Amino acid sequence: MLNEKQEAQKLKEVVEAKEMTASFEKNMAEKLEQECKEQLSKELAKLEEAKKELSKIKEKDLVEMRSYTKPPTTIRIIMEMILILLGRKIFVDEHMKGKKKVRTPNYWKSIQEMLKSIKKLRDDLDKYDKKKPVSYTHLRAHETGRNLVCRLLLEKKKKKK
Numbered sequence: 626m627l628n629e630k631q632e633a634q635k636l637k638e639v640v641e642a643k644e645m646t647a648s649f650e651k652n653m654a655e656k657l658e659q660e661c662k663e664q665l666s667k668e669l670a671k672l673e674e675a676k677k678e679l680s681k682i683k684e685k686d687l688v689e690m691r692s693y694t695k696p697p698t699t700i701r702i703i704m705e706m707i708l709i710l711l712g713r714k715i716f717v718d719e720h721m722k723g724k725k726k727v728r729t730p731n732y733w734k735s736i737q738e739m740l741k742s743i744k745k746l747r748d749d750l751d752k753y754d755k756k757k758p759v760s761y762t763h764l765r766a767h768e769t770g771r772n773l774v775c776r777l778l779l780e781k782k783k784k785k786k
Contacts, residue, residue, distance in 0.1 A: 708732065715730050
């Protein structure tokens with residue numbers, strides 16, 4: 626009978642310890658959930674603000690942008706990111722370097738093509754699935770010295786997680 630009481634006491638202690646651990650883990654999970662909801666709320670607010678700003682862009686601004694032969698760096702980088710995120714076709718220029726044929730991505734030509742249909746661009750940006758993951762491999766495939774910033778920003782974002 627004494628053994629049974631001792632075993633019951635030990636079992637009770639084990640159950641209580643597990644209960645405390647479970648309660649602690651539950652509290653931590655709830656705290657993490659709350660933090661995630663707050664961060665999501667902030668990011669969704671930023672997305673809505675970006676959508677409002679997108680609607681303010683006038684067609685003449687995009688027409689002007691399309692007319693650039695050498696766009697400002699900031700515009701070029703942002704438009705390259707949009708081009709890649711939307712999965713648009715990247716034109717390739719072929720030229721000879723010595724006796725070797727070289728293929729070089731022509732992002733600006735691709736961007737100019739994308740800007741031809743401003744309504745489609747706006748629709749695509751408005752309908753863009755923010756939950757859809759962007760393939761890191763896809764971005765690396767388009768990496769050049771110019772859009773290295775894109776990759777670095779994505780890596781920084783990954784490290785924060």
